[in-house]
Amino acid sequence: MNRRQAIGLGAAAAVAIPAGLVWWNKSKIGDSTLLNENRQAILAAAVDTIIPETKTPGAKSLGVDLFVAKIVQDCLDTEKQTLFSNGLVELDKAAKKQFSKAFKLLSPAERIEVLKTYPEEDGFTKLLKGLTVRGYNTSEYVMTNIQHFEFIPGRYIGCVNLNKENNA
Numbered sequence: 001m002n003r004r005q006a007i008g009l010g011a012a013a014a015v016a017i018p019a020g021l022v023w024w025n026k027s028k029i030g031d032s033t034l035l036n037e038n039r040q041a042i043l044a045a046a047v048d049t050i051i052p053e054t055k056t057p058g059a060k061s062l063g064v065d066l067f068v069a070k071i072v073q074d075c076l077d078t079e080k081q082t083l084f085s086n087g088l089v090e091l092d093k094a095a096k097k098q099f100s101k102a103f104k105l106l107s108p109a110e111r112i113e114v115l116k117t118y119p120e121e122d123g124f125t126k127l128l129k130g131l132t133v134r135g136y137n138t139s140e141y142v143m144t145n146i147q148h149f150e151f152i153p154g155r156y157i158g159c160v161n162l163n164k165e166n167n168a
Contacts, residue, residue, distance in 0.1 A: 034073035034081060039088045043069060045104040046091065049111040050132045056146070059136050067135035068128070080127065087124025091115075 035043065047068060048060035059065070072084050095103035095114045103114060118125045136142060143149040 035069050035085065035088070038092075039085060040065065040069060041104045042088045042092050042102075045106070045111060046088075046115070046128060047132045047135075049108060049115060050129060051136050052108060057141060059132055062136065062139045062141055064132055064135040064139065067139070068131040071131055071135070072127075080123075083123050084127055087122075087128065090124070091118075094118075 044060050044065040047064045048058055051059035051064070053061055072081055076084070091114065092103045094117055095101060095106055095110075098114055098117070099106055099110050101110075103111065106114065115125075120126070137147075
């Protein structure tokens with residue numbers, strides 16, 4: 001394969017890659033059928049606790065809970081889906097045991113206390129935290145407004161003076 005063919009193949013691959021693989025937003029996610037309404041509300045409260053809203057939008061307002069539910073439904077095996085779904089139920093039970101209220105009704109400080117009772121090595125905790133951070137960092141808002149992501153090859157700058165250092 002010569003250089004011209006390689007460049008053409010690379011350009012075709014770049015055009016073929018859908019933008020959804022780079023970043024996402026609420027409108028791109030679609031519906032998840034894995035979690036019922038109550039478990040989805042628990043998940044929304046949990047992601048909001050992990051990445052709360054500050055001067056930038058939090059995980060809940062960006063729809064990271066929808067992202068996490070869709071990833072669990074579409075990308076994980078049945079065993080991990082069950083682990084995650086049951087973990088949300090256990091999280092709600094722990095909140096009711098500790099504060100006599102559902103997890104989604106707790107204050108942010110109370111939610112943090114409930115999440116602290118789970119060990120870091122727990123499969124549910126690792127999955128919840130990992131997917132929340134991944135979803136937040138790959139959201140359209142973060143990619144465009146915080147990381148200032150641009151597709152390769154980036155911007156075209158047509159007027160650049162060349163000198164010996166640049167002419168390598």
